[in-house]
Amino acid sequence: MRSQWGWFLGVLALLQGCALAPASEQSKILANLMVVTPQQADIRYQLEIAKLNEVLAHDLELDAExxxxxxxxxxSLHDALGLLALARIDFNHALDYDPRLADAYNYLGIHYSQIEEFEFAYEALEAALELDPEHPYAHLNRGVTAYYDGRFDLAVDDFTLFYDRAPEDPYRAIWLYLAEFEVDIEAARTHLAQNRVSHGTEEWGWVLTDLMLGVVKEQDFIDRYATRNLGADETMAERMCETYFYLGKLKQQQGEHATAMVYFRLAMSTNVFMFLEHRFAEVEILRSQQAIEVQRQRSTASTSA
Incomplete structure (x- = not known):
């Protein structure tokens, strides 16, 4: 993988522009950093959208379904290209023609969660589950909605249902852990460790669990695991989107919110729009900013006292 100088300088500007991060903290990030070229928009998706536009505009014999x-x-193609407003318009129009399209409700639930319109998100995802109780991702997405809405007990319930369907999937274990961490830190770590022992493999995602548990240190994680052994259908941008996001979550848990914010910005910079980690990196940035403000206010109050 070769980083482009223009892109690298852009990231340097991003780091230097993060005024809340001390200089020593920025230097540490720069020393550890692996920067990738953003994912390019898939030309196949764009061509398919053009074909769909033709059909929808000119085929007057199409039935509602x-x-x-x-x-x-x-x-879904607009969503994959990061054109979320256009995607929402299409999903809503699809439901006008077929109100029983559970997948469209599922996507709308994700989108409403991204913009923190949680009540609309719950409504959409519950509609998806009512139409398709075995929907493969609606419990995950409702759990994510509850997680960002601060309803952690509900998030644990949905993530548990989602995890139990495929306990060999490390990402299911990670999101269950993130929700459980907000309820009981030590119990969450114990449960993740148990899941790692019971179901873990050498798959990349399980290395992320080792990072969260502290089994793999941050520098070793970056040097030895983050950029190696990509899957046949995996890009470096996808790998680093996940790397940046979960490093950000780890830094949040350690109280290093300024560093976390930089990692979340880097996750966003990969342009891997379909990944959950990219979708919610911006929300995480806002949460980190809020945490920094709380820390600042406490420090000011302590100094004044």
């Missing part, structure tokens, strides 16, 4: 499916497909 077919229109719903085409609009849903175009919405």
């Amino acid at each position: 077919s229109k719903a499916q085409l609009l849903y497909r175009r919405g």
Whole structure:
């Protein structure tokens, strides 16, 4: 992987512009950093959107169900390209033609969670589950909604249901851990360690659990694991999107919110729009900013006293 100088200088500016991070902290991040070129928009998706536009505009014999499916497909392509407003328009139009399209409700739930419109997100995801109780991702996405809404007990319930369906999936274990951490830190760590022992492999995602547990130190994680042994269908931008995001979550848990904010910005910079880690990096930045403000206010109050 070769980093482009223009992109690298842009990231330097991003780090230097993070005024809340002390100079020593910025230097530490720079020393550890692996910067990737952002994911490029897939030309195949763009061509398919053009074809769908043609069909929807000119095929006057389409029935309602077919229109719903085409609009849903175009919405999912817009979503993959990061065109979220266009995606939401398509999903809503798809539901106008087929109100029983659970997948469209699922996507809308994700989008509403990203903009922190949690009540709309719950409504959409519960509609998806009512239409399809075995929907493969609606429990995950409702758990994510509850997590960012601060309803951690509910998040644990949904993440547990999602985890139990495929305990060999490390990302399910990680999100269950993140929610449990907000309820009981030591119990969360114990449970994640148990899941790691019971189901863990050498798969990349399980290395992320080792990072969260402190089994792998941050520098070793970056040097030995983060950029190696990519899967056949995995890009470096995808790998680093996950790396940056979970490093950010780790730094949050350690109270290093300024550093966390930089990592979340880097996760966003990968342009891997479909990844949950990219979707919620901006929300995490806002949460880190809020935590820094709370720390500042406490420090001011302590100094004044």
